[in-house]
Amino acid sequence: MPDDAAKRDSAVAGEDVEKQTSGQTLFLNEDVTSLAWQDLTVTVNDRTTQAPRNILDASSGIVRPGQMMALMGPSGSGKTTLLNTLAQRQTPTHGKVLINGAECPLATHRAVSSFVEQEDTLIGSLTVEETLKFAAKLSLPSTVSKTEAYSRASSLIAAFGLSEQRRTLIGTPIQKGISGGQKRRVSVATHLITGPRVLYLDEPTSGLDSTASFEVMSFIRDIAKRNNLIVIASIHQPSTKTLELFSKVTLLSKGKTCFYGGVSEVDQYFRGLGMEIPHLTNPSEHMLDLTNVDFGSEEAQTRLDIIFEGWKNSERPHDLANEIKALSSHQAQVTPVAARPPFFSQVLTLLRRAFIKSYRDLVCYWVRVAMYMGLAIMMGTVWLRLSPTQEHIQPFINAIFFGSAFLSFMAVAYVPAFLEDRAVFVKERANGLYGPTAFLVTNFLVGLPFLFLIAFLFSVVSYWLIDLRPDGGAFFTWIMWLFLDLIAAESLVVLVSSIFPNFVVALALVAFANGLWMSVGGFLVAMPVLNVFWKYVFHYIDYQAYVFQGMMVNEFKDRIYDCEVQNGQCFCMYQSALQKECKIEGRAVLDNYDYAPGREGKWVGILIGIIVVYRLLGWLVTYLKKT
Template identity: 65%
Template sequence: MAYRSLDEIEMSEIEKGGQSALAFRNDDVATLSWHNLSVKVADRATGKEKFILSEVSGHVRAGEIVALMGPSGSGKTTLLNTLAQRSSGKTSGKITVNGRERPLSVHRDISAFVEQEDTLIGSLTVKETLGYSAKLSLPGDITSSELQHRVHHLVKSFGLQNQSHTLIGTPLQKGLSGGQKRRVSVATQLITSPKVLYLDEPTSGLDSTASYEVMSFLRQFARSNNILMIASIHQPSTKTFELFDKVCLLSQGKACFYGPAENLFSFLRAIDLPVPTMMNPAEHILDITNVDFSTQSSDQQSRLDRITGSWRNTAQARHLERVAEECEGSGELQLRQSASGKKPSTARQVLTLLNRSSVKGYRDLTAYWIRVAMYMGLAIMMGTVWLRLSPTQAHIQPFINAIFFGSAFMSFMAVAYVPAFLEDRATFVKERANGLYGPTAFLISNFLIGLPFLFLISVLFSVVAYWLINMRPTATAFFTWVMWLFLDLVAAESLVVLVASIFPVFVIALALTAFANGLWMSVGGFLVSMPVLNVFWKYVFHYIDYQAYVFQGMMVNEFEHRAYACQQVGDGCRCLYPSELEAQCKVAGKAVLENYGYATGREGKWVGILLGIIVVYRLLAWGVTWYRKS
């Protein structure tokens, strides 16, 4: 194949189009260019700054699909994130859209980003997934019929008509294939009709056939809809490699080549590194640009330096540096209302998220129903262990033990919410990065959707355990117990949300939440009563311990209005706690409360403190989520 310069390629493309390559409709993204793009980060070992991307340039037109290639650590993902305005390092250079630099808000309006990992909600169908994505991202004044039309069009365009009512799939429920999931992931980002699409390893985890299927479809979709696509890809098959219009080859953060795929072969032949016959081009490229695993690293480094040096001296590389100046001022970018119009209100987003979460919770066994079964199993166990306690002084301590166990262990079991919250958070991080909604809508909906579930658990648990144990048998006492248990669970899950927001790693969040619950049990007033608890633990931790207020409230609920028969000794009796009822051979429940240092008539204050703790946990979680970007 003859080697053509980039200038020749540009001219042939102009002639084929029959118009200037710089001409475009006012509402389109015609070109995206990046020039001398560099990214610096602090080295963890030395603390000094180092380049992870160094003076990389490129130029792509609407309808083209570009492959970012190179060995692991070459800078593919860094370049992709930088182009998508997601880089966390110090960036220099210039990124232009239609020949001009644009603010972050414009980049977000015209583009979408498909993550490497599918973060789809497995218990939703394909149609529901696209529908919720549309409701969260499209303007609030869009009609229902137009919204449904967009969803139907994408389902049809992505060849998913037969799977439109199929669940995405969960570990317990079979759903779509890997290739179909990737198509759904891309479709969710196209609901707002973006003109630039970034894809991070779109074929990751797929076999060669599925990879070709996905990329072939994306190429066709990009051309038919005039969309500009840039995808990082590791080692595509030969068939998949041939689908890309242009290739950006990187190694150690430096450019090795940029241009049409056929020109890459000519370039490699020109520097005596031709692609061997019958060999996958992508495999050869990785071999000659990878220096991490070579036994002769100095030779490999020299070869890499020769590649990067040769590329810098080509007419193609020099031409890339001039593209921005040639395009400068070539046209304006006027965004369509559908892409850049007013976003849905926070209230609408909250309602949409609530609806989506309720559907997920109803269908996903692991989200709620397994936890319901777990709590009911605990209720049966607790009720049968403390079965039918009687109002005698011999059973006073078992009553107290049951109250502590019921409140503290139910709180401790909130750690089961960690994986469910982290799954919801992963979805939020992806959708937030694409501008769908922010931490306010996410955390409000997360809080509200949990309330009915926690109340249901509180009632079901209490119906079984409370009456089996034979707690104070009045309706008022029962529903007061339910109230304390409900507040206990809300506070416990609020703690989970806070810890998992700070440390969004399953093992760490689980361990820290369990540790915090252990701390609250220790200083809550049962294991060590308040009159005995030392000053440090009392004033530093006890008064911010939500379990302490629940335990106190349940104790007052059980003992304030109940008396317990003393032990009969001959003609008299022996009472464990002295009280005004001792002459009647009974122990007044208030005497038990006095022994633990608990006053009566303060339930309203304790409820207020509990609500305050819940609000503080949630506000701190909001602050952390707002501050963190991933």
């Protein structure tokens, strides 16, 4: 541990030197002198009885620059509710949050604070350095130069002891990356890039062992002290060493305050209640044991009532109320913060980040490319070298349907990649970096080259092996239909995954929807036969149907097939004007399906319309859903 501490001090010292030489300040929180909350209460209706119930009851406290506040308590105690309320992610039923003694609008809270989620929602295919640089470009105002933005990223990498991991990937399920503790540090560092005045941490040590937890919180404590940063963290059961890093602690149970004050005061306070912390016992473990009544013990409930009464009757709540009142009488204005980068700059930055992720992340598109190439080879060899004869007309139709429908169906492979992108967006949106429009425009644009590549490679292999209409124009028209098919399928994935951001549910619903589109598309049951309900309710909004129609017209409108000859007699399964020549005109096949050539432009327009509707609905859902 001494070596680690020396490295930290050296890194932070290096940060200070860099700040001085650059002439810029890494953190800009000199104008926030306090964060206080007074009588915060959050009331909900009980699910069983529907009676009002306080999940947070009259909580108060003050944190000043350079201090770290630990929010502690057993599960369901209200610490996460308090954290979310302080961060303005939840509206209190009663009470107020004060910055420099004054209530401030949401925009001010977002401008001076940043919220680090419990889960490390990082992009695994980016390096540590890239993660920090993109965070800088997305969050810093346009008045900050590119050089200064990158300088901040480098300073934070050094300050958090990540210099050796600078060019290491964060890590994906199939690509090894940095450790869990290092990921936590990267998550915190990305939120410090803008120099927030207040940092909220939701269970920052979740999933880490005691050594990694101490390491992470030590780095945060160093940053907070050296830069006068206010840190408020919900934390479950820290080790003794980790707890001692905090300046203050708020202990909750059943939403009520059990203790508020300095960490060094905990032992003396509970000794005064006759609940002294035993020798060699972790104080946080002892506090949780005292306040946990989940198992319904009468003794535990009696003990908790004594704790509640002891806090209520002590002088501490009165002293705290007077301190908050004094703050309110000396209000200080918070300096306005410059605006975020403009929309166009956000989109360009997101595009670059998304493109790097797309070509590095094997799961995002390359697994699909390999899968579709395997499908192309399989199709090309199963339907190998079909000839323009009557007996091969149905295999041609089957190949057209299978190719278009299966490509569309396998868009389900995009679900996990989109959900990862969405998780990052939800986190960054909550911190006010950008909105749903920038996210979904980027998502749409970055996918186009990859989807075109899939359509092109699939067609190069399968089209000529099957021996579909041997014409350059027909070949590129085929690619166009596949490209539109893939865009529509991916747009459906975006819509469904936005409504149900759960991997299993989204996967099942996308698969079901594609199965439905296959059933009513016009191949399995021809249009003249299709039941009117399915025809008028679902067929006309089925993007697969327009792709199949377009491919059918592309193949059959200008091709002629030989009829079967038996014992010198000609047998044609489709009636056409060429029957006397013992041939079948391809348009006769189209007539059987009720597909008329010349409508391709209309079908393309409808397909584009369906894509636009999917994307707009996806935007609407994303706009309305905050999580």
